Amino acid sequence: MKKLFTTLSNIWKIEELRVRILYTLLILLVYRIGSFIVLPGVDPRSLEGQAKEGLLGLLNMFAGGSFSRASIFALGVMPYISASIVIQLLGIAVPYFQKLQKEGESGRKKITQITRYLTIAITALQAIGYVKSQIGPEARLISDPLFSISAMAILTAGTMFVMWMGEKITDKGIGNGISLLIMVGIIAQLPYGISAEFISRNTGQGGLIAFFIEFVALFAVIMFTVLIIQGTRKIPVQYAKKIVGNKQYGGVRQYIPLKLNAAGVMPIIFAQAIMFIPSTIGQFFPSAQSSVLASFSDYTSVAYNLTFAILIILFTFFYTAITINPTQMSDDMKKNGGFIPGVKPGKSTSDYIDSVISKITLPGSIFLALIAILPSLAIILGVNSQFAHFFGGTSLLILVAVVLDTLQQIESYLLMRHYDGLMKTGRIKGRSDVSVASAGSAI
Known part of the structure; x- marks a missing residue:
């Protein structure tokens, strides 16, 4: 304290x-x-x-x-x-x-x-x-x-x-203006969700014990989301030594941090837009609604969540591929006299970076899909729909990411004035703490 x-x-x-x-x-x-x-x-x-x-x-x-x-x-x-x-x-x-x-x-x-x-x-x-x-x-x-x-x-x-x-x-x-406005809008709905869930549990559906368990589960989900957003795979880069006069330049080892979730919330946004199409068609043609359209209009159904998860995985690979260019990274590295130890410059470097991105994108996309369908799973387990939105999905990802970015901005001011940071154990890393390897997360 x-x-x-x-x-x-x-x-x-x-x-x-x-x-x-x-x-x-x-x-x-x-x-x-x-x-x-x-x-x-x-x-x-x-x-x-x-x-x-x-x-x-x-x-x-x-x-x-x-x-x-x-x-x-x-x-x-x-x-x-x-x-x-x-x-x-x-x-x-x-x-x-x-x-x-x-x-x-x-x-x-x-x-x-x-x-x-x-x-x-x-x-x-x-x-x-x-x-x-x-x-x-x-x-x-x-x-x-x-x-x-x-x-x-x-x-x-x-x-x-x-x-x-x-x-x-x-x-x-303090920066991140648009993201902060969205975050404030999401947080403003949190008291309504908590009160609705408290009333629902207090009237006999599980009692206060279930209400407490839900908060413990929400805390665990938030910690899991932080790990997904912060997770990186560091690729070592060695720069050649250059001696100019009596001074030596280069010769140091740096790292390219490739984020586990480089696509941010964009795959969920794209997937949600597509999943909204069946219900839109059903509104225009109510007499032609079939069981398939009805199942895809129900966001707690198995068909909806399975399709939603698959779309998120596909869009994660797609968005990562268009935002991170291994060839350009390899060329920039070569121009600056850098190389990955044990890997030849040029095409071999770009292929190596591409293989690393592919390997970390698969688990990242699966984790992202899991976070996206958690609100539906919470509703199925009896959580009020207003409160269930905070168990995952776009809202939770935005909340965690913006909070990390804001704390990082504040910590940078403290460190520039030679004060201690916000944490004793290390620096806070937000979405903006990325290298040229990552285009960052868009909101």
Whole structure:
């Protein structure tokens, strides 16, 4: 406890860090207040009790409950994330975007500008679908077309404002702005999930003992998730010695840390998008629903979870392959006079790195698939659906990863001012603590 208070005191003594933390907290407070401001012309009482399940429930969690409340921030940062994913994929397939990625700071600014424009377009389309599908006539106090036009304009402006707040946290706060906004939205739903599970258990379904066991299981799952995110395979790299005058350069051994889960949460997001297709088809053709469509619409069914796990494994290999280029790593290593001991430079090096990536990606993808289906397994075992979301899936991965990144940012400020870090046993490693070998995890 004394170590904790000493660390907090050291954090408060660093003026720059103190200002950044207070600025971040202020922005997060504005975001949470905005999530409770209902769209003009909507009766909030008619929206009470509308539970969101499946993908809509996940979107509502990411938005901190704004989605179900018809808030001005109802769409949250998801349109921006969608735009970022599209631009990232275009950077792999389209030569123009590949050129921009190689132009350094100027190219990055152009990509950011294009991403913002694409975010506006995606937000406008999602706003149309949100107004038409989520806000029924009974909840509207203003008649169309005035309501639809005003709601779509406000939703688009709300998402752009949220994106601006995320960028401000990144620039003037403690970093990871967009990720922090998502994390705060997820944490905001945790009290509701805990209270719902407590009420459910306290009414006779297992009692408080089962409630305590669930918390122990949740702690074990969080520790397991930390191991998956932190797990790396270090490849030693030896650099040749260079003597210039009386000074020696190089000759040191470094390591390329290849992450066990280099794809982050992207495989789960892609797989969830595909698994949402059967239920979408069922909504358009309710009379044509078969037992197959029904089983794939039930996210607790065996068919759904088995298919979901297989898709995650496949997408993990795919996303890792397009984000990590062993050939480029081998060429960069050769240009800098580096080599892997016992492996010839050039093609042999790239083949060796590729084989290591393949070997660590398989267990990483299996563990990721297991984490993704844990919420469904928790629901089958009797856990309340609101609380079960925190037993795994995208929400837990984002929570753990963002917390590690934030702690790493704070620790870097402490170490730069010659204070002790946050831990006695070693440095905290977040997702940003990667080498050129890893493209990092996108959110």
